[in-house]
Amino acid sequence: xxxxxxxxxxxxxxxxxxxxxxxxxxxxxxxxxxxxxxxxxxxxxxxxxxxxxxxxxxxxxxxxxxxxxxxxxxxxxxxxxxxxxxxxxxxxxxxxxxxxxxxxxxxxxxxxxxxxxxxxxxxxxxxxxxxxxxxxxxxxxxxxxxxxxxxxxxxxxxxxxxxxxxxxxxxxxxxxxxxxxxxxxxxxxxxxxxxxxxxxxxxxxxxxxxxxxxxxxxxxxxxxxxxxxxxxxxxxxxxxxxxxxxxxxxxxxxxxxxxxxxxxxxxxxxxxxxxxxxxxxxxxxxxxxxxxxxxxxxxxxxxxxxxxxxxxxxxxxxxxxxxxxxxxxxxxxxxxxxxxxxxxxxxxxxxxxxxxxxxxxxxxxxxxxxxxxxxxxxxxxxxxxxxxxxxxxxxxxxxxxxxxxxxxxxxxxxxxxxxxxxxxxxxxxxxxxxxxxxxxxxxxxxxxxxxxxxxxxxxxxxxxxxxxxxxxxxxxxxxxxxxxxxxxxxxxxxxxxxxxxxxxxxxxxxxxxxxxxxxxxxxxxxxxxxxxxxxxxxxxxxxxxxxxxxxxxxxxxxxxxxxxxxxxxxxxxxxxxxxxx
Amino acid sequence: xxxxxxxxxxxxxxxxxxxxxxxxxxxxxxxxxxxxxxxxxxxxxxxxxxxxxxxxxxxxxxxxxxxxxxxxxxxxxxxxxxxxxxxxxxxxxxxxxxxxxxxxxxxxxxxxxxxxxxxxxxxxxxxxxxxxxxxxxxxxxxxxxxxxxxxxxxxxxxxxxxxxxxxxxxxxxxxxxxxxxxxxxxxxxxxxxxxxxxxxxxxxxxxxxxxxxxxxxxxxxxxxxxxxxxxxxxxxxxxxxxxxxxxxxxxxxxxxxxxxxxxxxxxxxxxxxxxxxxxxxxxxxxxxxxxxxxxxxxxxxxxxxxxxxxxxxxxxxxxxxxxxxxxxxxxxxxxxxxxxxxxxxxxxxxxxxxxxxxxxxxxxxxxxxxxxxxxxxxxxxxxxx
Numbered sequence: 001x002x003x004x005x006x007x008x009x010x011x012x013x014x015x016x017x018x019x020x021x022x023x024x025x026x027x028x029x030x031x032x033x034x035x036x037x038x039x040x041x042x043x044x045x046x047x048x049x050x051x052x053x054x055x056x057x058x059x060x061x062x063x064x065x066x067x068x069x070x071x072x073x074x075x076x077x078x079x080x081x082x083x084x085x086x087x088x089x090x091x092x093x094x095x096x097x098x099x100x101x102x103x104x105x106x107x108x109x110x111x112x113x114x115x116x117x118x119x120x121x122x123x124x125x126x127x128x129x130x131x132x133x134x135x136x137x138x139x140x141x142x143x144x145x146x147x148x149x150x151x152x153x154x155x156x157x158x159x160x161x162x163x164x165x166x167x168x169x170x171x172x173x174x175x176x177x178x179x180x181x182x183x184x185x186x187x188x189x190x191x192x193x194x195x196x197x198x199x200x201x202x203x204x205x206x207x208x209x210x211x212x213x214x215x216x217x218x219x220x221x222x223x224x225x226x227x228x229x230x231x232x233x234x235x236x237x238x239x240x241x242x243x244x245x246x247x248x249x250x251x252x253x254x255x256x257x258x259x260x261x262x263x264x265x266x267x268x269x270x271x272x273x274x275x276x277x278x279x280x281x282x283x284x285x286x287x288x289x290x291x292x293x294x295x296x297x298x299x300x301x302x303x304x305x306x307x308x309x310x311x312x313x314x315x316x317x318x319x320x321x322x323x324x325x326x327x328x329x330x331x332x333x334x335x336x337x338x339x340x341x342x343x344x345x346x347x348x349x350x351x352x353x354x355x356x357x358x359x360x361x362x363x364x365x366x367x368x369x370x371x372x373x374x375x376x377x378x379x380x381x382x383x384x385x386x387x388x389x390x391x392x393x394x395x396x397x398x399x400x401x402x403x404x405x406x407x408x409x410x411x412x413x414x415x416x417x418x419x420x421x422x423x424x425x426x427x428x429x430x431x432x433x434x435x436x437x438x439x440x441x442x443x444x445x446x447x448x449x450x451x452x453x454x455x456x457x458x459x460x461x462x463x464x465x466x467x468x469x470x471x472x473x474x475x476x477x478x479x480x481x482x483x484x485x486x487x488x489x490x491x492x493x494x495x496x497x498x499x500x501x502x503x504x505x506x507x508x509x510x511x512x513x514x515x516x517x518x519x520x521x522x523x524x525x526x527x528x529x530x531x532x533x534x535x536x537x538x539x540x541x542x543x544x545x546x547x548x549x550x551x552x553x554x555x556x557x558x559x560x561x562x563x564x565x566x567x568x569x570x571x572x573x574x575x576x577x578x579x580x581x
Numbered sequence: 582x583x584x585x586x587x588x589x590x591x592x593x594x595x596x597x598x599x600x601x602x603x604x605x606x607x608x609x610x611x612x613x614x615x616x617x618x619x620x621x622x623x624x625x626x627x628x629x630x631x632x633x634x635x636x637x638x639x640x641x642x643x644x645x646x647x648x649x650x651x652x653x654x655x656x657x658x659x660x661x662x663x664x665x666x667x668x669x670x671x672x673x674x675x676x677x678x679x680x681x682x683x684x685x686x687x688x689x690x691x692x693x694x695x696x697x698x699x700x701x702x703x704x705x706x707x708x709x710x711x712x713x714x715x716x717x718x719x720x721x722x723x724x725x726x727x728x729x730x731x732x733x734x735x736x737x738x739x740x741x742x743x744x745x746x747x748x749x750x751x752x753x754x755x756x757x758x759x760x761x762x763x764x765x766x767x768x769x770x771x772x773x774x775x776x777x778x779x780x781x782x783x784x785x786x787x788x789x790x791x792x793x794x795x796x797x798x799x800x801x802x803x804x805x806x807x808x809x810x811x812x813x814x815x816x817x818x819x820x821x822x823x824x825x826x827x828x829x830x831x832x833x834x835x836x837x838x839x840x841x842x843x844x845x846x847x848x849x850x851x852x853x854x855x856x857x858x859x860x861x862x863x864x865x866x867x868x869x870x871x872x873x874x875x876x877x878x879x880x881x882x883x884x885x886x887x888x889x890x891x892x893x894x895x896x897x898x899x900x901x902x903x904x905x906x907x908x909x910x911x912x913x914x915x916x917x918x919x920x921x922x923x924x925x926x927x928x929x930x931x932x933x934x935x936x937x938x939x940x941x942x943x944x945x946x947x948x949x950x951x952x953x954x955x956x957x958x959x960x961x962x963x964x965x966x
Contacts (some may be wrong), residue, residue, distance in 0.1 A: 172588050180606070191661065194603045199586060199633060202607070218583060223607045223630050227583030 001065060002047045007034045009084055011331065013112045018159040019332040022189040025159050025166070046072075054079070055288040057389070057404035058318025059352035077352070078318045078345035081295065081303070082338060083284050085242040085324035088146055093139045097238055098208030104215050105208060105236045107138070108156050120167055122234045129171060129234040132164055133217045135206050136177040138238035148300055150241035152330035154181045157239055158193045165196045173198045174230055176206045176219050186330070201228055208236055242328035247301035249281035252292045273527055274383055277315070285319065291388035295319060299512055302327055310359065312341040315519055317358060317387050317404045320344045357407045360456070360517045361482075364407045368400060371419040381411035381420060386485070386520040408518035409486025413525070418490060427488050430479060434491055437477050439499045442575045447475050447501035449567060452487055455480040456517045457553045458506035464556035472560035473567040475501075484508070485521025492532050492546060499579035502545045502570035504563070505529065509550045522550065542573045587635025594632055596691040597674045598883040604663040605629045611655035611665040616793045622648055622952070625655050625665035628672055641679055644761045646672035647941070647948035650803070652794030653877030667881045674883065677940050680753045680760070686936035693884040700888065703928035711920050724907045724915040725840045732839070742931065743818055749935035754943050761948055762955070769958045777957055781950035785942075790949065799878065802863050807942070809859030810893070812852050813900070817926075820849070842908065857901045864894040889938040892929035899925060 006012070008030050016025040038045055049067035054076075056062050061076035087109040090099045098105045103124040106114070114123065122129055134157040139145030154177065161173045175198060182190045194200070203219035215233040220226075253276040277296030287293050295303035295314045303314050304326050312320045322341035323334040348358050357364040377396035389404035390411065398411075412420040418427045440446040453459040459480040465472065481487060484507035495503055507522030508515040516522045526548050533543035549562055591603065605626070612618050612626045624645035631639045649669040656666040678687040688695045711730065720728035759766060783789060788807065791800040843850045868890050870879035899922035906915040933939035 170588075172586065174586070190606070191604060194606070197588075197591065197603060199588075200606075221583075221634075223626075224584070224634065224636075228634070229583040229585055231585070 001049050001051060002045070003050065003083075005048045007037060007045065007047060010109075010112075013116050014331075015112070015116050016159060016163055017331050018155050018186065018189055019330075019335075020185060022155075022186045022192075022332075024189070024192055025162050044074075051284065051286055053288060054285050057401040058348050058358070059403050061318065077349035078320065079285070080338070080341045080345055081284065081314070081319055081321045081325055082323040082334075082341070083245045083282075083325045085244055085328065086248070088139055088240040088243055090138070090238060090240050092145065093238065093240070094144075096205070096207045097135060097138050098210050098215075098236065099138075099238060101208070101210040102215055102236075104234065105210070105238065107238045107240045108134075108153060108160065109240065111160055111237050115163075120164055127234070128168065129164060130168060131172045131230070131233045132161070132235045132237065133174040133176060133230050133233050134161060134237045134239065135208070135217065136175065136180075136239045138240050140239070140241040141178065146241045146243065146300075148241070148328070149181060150239075150328035151181060151183060152328060152333075153239035153241060155186045155189060155330050157237070158182070158186075158189045158198075160237060161193055161198045162189075162196060165198065174201055174217070175199070176201045176203050176217065178202070178204055186332075203228075242324050244300075244302050244325045244328075245284065246280060246282050246294065246297055246303050246325055249283065249294075252279045252281065253277070273531075274524070276383075287316065287388075288391075289316070289388045290382050290391045291385075295321065296388075309515065309517075312337070312344045313359060315387055317389065317406060318345075318348050318352070320348075352403050357405065359406075361407045366407065366422040366424050367402050367405055368407075368409070368411055368420050368422055370398060370400060371421075372397065374417050374419045376417055378416060380414040380416065384410050384414040384485075384520075384524055386410060386518050406518060408483040408521055409481075410483065410518060410521055410524060413486040413488045413528070415488070418488060425482060425486070427490060430481070430488075430491055431494055433479050434495050434500075435498065437498075437500065439579065442579050447567070447570050447575065448477065448499070449473070449475045449502045449504065449563075449570060450495050450500050451476055451478040451504050451506060451563070452484070452491070453478055453480050453506040454484045454508055454516075454522065455482060457508050457515060458484075458551045461551050461553050461556040461559055462506075464553070465559050468556065470557070470560045472563040475567055475570075476563055483516070483518045483521035484525040485516075485518055485523075487525045487528065489528055489532060492529075493535075496536075496539075496541060496545065496576065497578050499576050501573075501576045502566060503547070504566050505546075505548045506551050506559075507548065509552055515552055541577070544569055544573050545576070584634065584636055584639075587637065590635035590637055591632060594671055594675060597671045597678070598881060599632065599668060599671045600881060601662060601664040602629050602632050602668045602671075604661045605633065605659075605665070605668075606661055606663075608660060610658045610660060614654050614658045615649075616652075616654070616795060617648055617650065617790055621956070624649060625669050629663065629665060629668050632668060632672075640672060640675065641760050642763060643672070643676075644948045644952055645669075646676055647945045648790070648952070649673075650788070650791040650794055650799070651878045652791075652796045652799055654795055656877035656880070664877070664881065666877055670878075670881075670883075673941060673944075674885070674938075676757070677753075677937065677944070680757045680940075680944070681936055682752065682756060683749070683936075686940075689932065689936050690883075690885060696884055696888060699932055700892070700928045703931055704924040707927045708920055708924045711923060719912075719916065721912050724910050724912045726907075726915065726919060727840050729916055730919070739818060742927070746930060746934050750940065750943055753935055753940065754947055757944050757947060758951060761951055765955060765958070769954060773954050773957050773961075777950060777954045780953040781946050784949040785946040796876070799876075802866050805859040806863035806867070806893070809856040809863065809897075810942075813856040813860070813897075816849060816852060816856070853904070857897055860893060860897045861901075864890050864897070868894070885937050889929075889933060892925055892933070896922065896926040896929060 011028065011030050014028045017028045018025055037043055046065055046067050049065050051063055052066050052071065053064040054061055059077050061079065062073060063076050064071055064073050087107060090107045093099050104122060106123055120129060121127055136153060136157060140153065141147065141149050157175055161175055164171050164173050177200065180190060180200065201219050202222045206217050206219035209216040209218060214231065215236060217230045217233060217236060219228050221228045256276065279292035279294050279296050280301065282294050285294055295316050297303050303321050312322060314321050320341040322337045323329065326337065329337065351358050351362060355365060356362065375397060379396055381398050382390045382392050386408065387404055387406050389401050391399040391401060393399055407422065409422065409425060412427060421427060434450065437448065437450065439448045453462060462478060484505055487505065492503055505525060507525055510516055510523035510526065529546060529548050532546055536543050536546065547566060551559060607626060607630065609626050612623050615624065618624050622645050628640065628643060628645055646669055651666050651670055653666050656664045659665055674690050678690050681687065689699065715729045716731060788800065788804060791803060794800065870876055871882045874880045899918050903915055903918045903922060906918060
């Protein structure tokens with residue numbers, strides 16, 4: 001499915017590419033790749049098309065595709081979202097960089113577009129270029145513009161500089177950089193550029209000076225400790241960065257806010273405490289999901305999941321972002337990325353067709369069952385599900401979409417009526433485990449502490465502490481949970497009323513650098529717990545009795561100290577007054 | 582107004598043997614690892630940047646190339662294979678050519694052809710001169726050099742050559758001093774120059790700084806070559822000239838090139854043996870190193886490096902052979918070897934001393950001395966302030 005009239009995207013403008021093994025520039029053989037795709041009978045290509053609507057879930061997606069006024073519907077197993085990027089708008093750049101002041105100040109994207117296949121000439125009159133400066137990080141790694149590094153502009157500048165050198169050996173090519181970032185093997189391209197005699201100047205803030213006929217760049221060279229003046233430049237190329245296409249369009253949470261303000265008087269149940277995902281109407285997937293029409297974004301509007309632990313995963317099961325929509329990258333990485341995302345998609349189709357869950361609980365055959373007779377239509381499950389797996393009907397009844405479910409149990413933890421359970425994991429099961437814990441009498445002076453630990457990281461960290469023969473307080477009893485997000489508040493209430501003196505929840509780090517396998521589980525648990533302390537106060541119980549701690553797997557060495565310190569606190573607070581009731 | 586980039590310097594420096602400097606990404610490992618680099622005079626990275634940017638004036642003012650003894654640590658440490666040590670060597674060649682006002686040095690360095698032709702011409706000229714100007718009836722029964730080329734004539738030629746060389750070398754050294762010190766040269770009181778003079782002698786004789794490098798073997802080899810060379814220079818140029826009767830200077834006891842054979846323990850003979858051993862050991866070590874490229878400093882050999890070693894070794898070999906043929910009292914081989922000896926030795930002195938590698942014997946201690954002077958001066962300034 002391609003939006004433009006032909007396949008290839010931005011790469012269609014590119015004449016030379018920098019890819020493995022990065023020993024120099026290579027011809028961009030896009031035509032052959034397009035041929036391969038269009039001639040493969042298993043691939044159906046739509047160009048100049050748009051996805052009007054996507055409904056269903058993995059294995060049972062229904063996509064409505066419109067092309068030239070006609071529409072076609074397809075049953076789809078999984079989706080790879082490789083919708084790409086847009087260059088950062090150069091008009092927004094700092095005036096110091098001179099964009100717009102001279103036609104000879106262009107961007108790296110304009111460089112590709114203007115010289116595709118032809119001679120590289122001065123933009124104003126097409127004359128030969130002999131003095132060219134490349135200014136890196138134009139509006140990048142800059143909190144006022146793009147705060148992130150687009151990771152491919154350094155390599156692109158090297159490639160373009162080499163193209164100029166290949167055209168004219170005697171050309172003076174300058175690359176003014178903040179930090180030269182050539183990840184992995186692309187370092188070799190940097191070396192190649194140096195060997196070809198390209199001059200590198202390290203400067204944090206170069207200035208383009210435009211006068212009637214001449215173009216110059218002044219840069220404070222940090223390695224020289226002096227300003228360097230590059231005069232009589234024929235062309236200045238600004239390295240503007242990549243913005244994912246998912247960054248465009250109205251954020252639906254803003255829409256909701258407006259609506260909420262209008263409906264504020266209706267006095268619905270308060271769901272404001274749960275942070276909503278940023279979902280923009282970027283018109284890519286047009287999902288008919290209760291939670292919004294596109295993938296929820298992480299930082300900087302990239303719809304990624306945790307990029308180290310779970311590459312290609314998004315927070316909509318069966319939809320895998322790849323390429324520059326996931327994070328900025330060059331062509332070589334984008335190709336690897338595509339392969340990775342397709343692998344994920346294949347796994348997804350395989351597992352889903354067997355009725356099993358996908359990553360991270362791959363192969364889990366159970367799914368949440370809703371005892372609908374008791375549902376109060378509170379919407380907690382649909383709002384809290386990190387993967388948008390539950391739709392709603394008009395009466396706000398949850399409509400679980402089984403193939404979208406990752407089996408984290410967040411809905412189970414969220415439900416105040418406790419009507420959601422799995423065959424092998426339910427509120428009653430954990431409740432029974434808690435009930436089975438032996439609680440010493442008050443006069444035994446042995447408090448009892450319950451640890452509810454996320455089985456993915458915190459429980460493993462406790463294991464590691466054990467393997468390392470570290471000691472922690474013996475008052476502790478541990479129950480592992482699928483995800484801390486599946487923690488139902490009734491367990492806290494049951495534990496306390498049973499006489500357990502303290503409860504500590506061990507979950508993954510949340511926030512921007514979250515480590516939660518289910519993205520929001522530990523954050524939701526933390527939010528739920530914050531309400532418990534109010535309840536505790538009301539019951540004349542000390543709020544210190546319940547605590548939330550974030551641990552990652554490498555924190556095992558500090559875990560015993562955390563637990564011991566908590567035990568001490570509980571000892572000070574004294575025995576639970578509900579003991580023996 | 583900032584400095585301006587000059588693309589031509591890198592091209593120019595290539596002729597001086599620069600190969601890999603453009604690979605440098607300025608990580609600074611070389612400077613960090615260098616035992617001789619100081620906060621006041623950091624190198625080699627800075628010089629590589631100057632080269633890359635084409636900042637000729639800055640290079641001209643830099644004392645750093647002469648502060649480096651080329652132990653090779655920087656080149657071994659370089660993650661990029663940019664060979665910073667070689668760049669420093671190139672800088673020394675380049676500076677030698679810049680100090681030389683005749684422009685001869687530049688040609689010598691930039692054209693191997695010119696180098697070989699120049700040395701051949703001087704060699705052949707010396708050969709012809711010796712062939713043409715010799716005494717009427719050489720002694721063919723005993724090896725008596727004075728019977729073919731009487732010492733006084735050689736002595737006069739020696740004095741003439743020595744004077745010309747001294748003038749050239751001193752004038753180049755003066756330019757070196759002027760460039761390196763700039764305005765400071767006249768600001769520093771004479772007193773400091775005089776009190777620090779011992780530094781000049783110490784650095785010349787001991788090459789103390791070289792001892793601070795990690796590779797001590799290089800220091801020893803360098804010292805051997807230097808002391809051997811200096812000894813023989815004293816014997817030949819000074820003592821020989823000391824024998825000039827014309828101006829009434831003569832001290833027969835230590836004269837060189839006399840037909841009397843000194844007893845084994847005569848100081849002149851012992852010094853001669855030491856010099857022979859030292860130079861042969863040093864040059865052979867360096868030549869094997871350069872052939873095998875065994876160390877960083879031996880990996881890149883410029884034409885002038887080879888020329889220096891070959892001429893030095895040939896001079897020493899022919900010199901010691903003359904000594905043997907005289908001991909054996911073989912007249913003809915002695916005379917032939919003598920001609921060859923001078924055909925090698927004279928071009929080496931005439932061309933290498935003021936214009937090429939030999940000149941570092943003057944520039945390096947002088948610059949080290951100037952740095953000591955400058956440091957002292959700045960210290961005093963600070964104390965006064």
